[in-house]
Amino acid sequence: MKKYILSFALVLMSLTAFAQSDYEKIMSEKIGKIEACKTTEEFQALANDFQRIGSKESGQWLPSYYAAFSYIQKGRIMMRDGNMQELDGVAAQAEKYLGTAQNLAGADNAEIHLLKKMAYSLRMMVNPQQRFMTDGVRASEELSRAEKLDPTNPRIALIKAEDTYFTPEQFGGSKTKGIEMFKEAIAKFNAYKPKTALDPNWGRGEAEYFMSLSAEKGR
Structure with missing residues (x-):
């Protein structure tokens, strides 16, 4: 009997390890697509993919995190294109997944608070x-909690730099100061190591993009 119990336990462990490996494989594949997405439709499809993963992996927080992030990126494209009236709905979807x-992750997760900040900003x-004085204040509060x-989180430094860069000078913003903050963000990216291969690691490309704009203006 003990032999059968041991065999069953080993089979169960093997199945669990296989399932975990399968989860990590598909998550890595979907996370790898984030930077390639350029349209609202692509980010919506990616959000749907992460939602489906999350429904199968109910104990994991990262699928819901990335679903929220995909909605936020969709909203940022809409904002860039001047489609402001639908941002409430997109932010609501992001907040649901957050x-x-x-x-699942607990209240003391800086990455989640940062995305909450971004959703309020939308x-x-x-x-x-x-x-x-409502959503703007909430966004600032979430950013402060995250920090x-x-x-040392470089994504927090990145979003602070973007806020400074895009805020008009009469309201305390500065493109010059923003560029200096992007430099600080890149330095933090150089020193930062995610806890796992699946943990959030986005943002370096954005910081480098703004630095390249600054370099072009300086020529």
């Missing part, structure tokens, strides 16, 4: 004058 991710852009939890 709620799931936070329930909402604010629907009507900045009316929403600055307190993980002050």
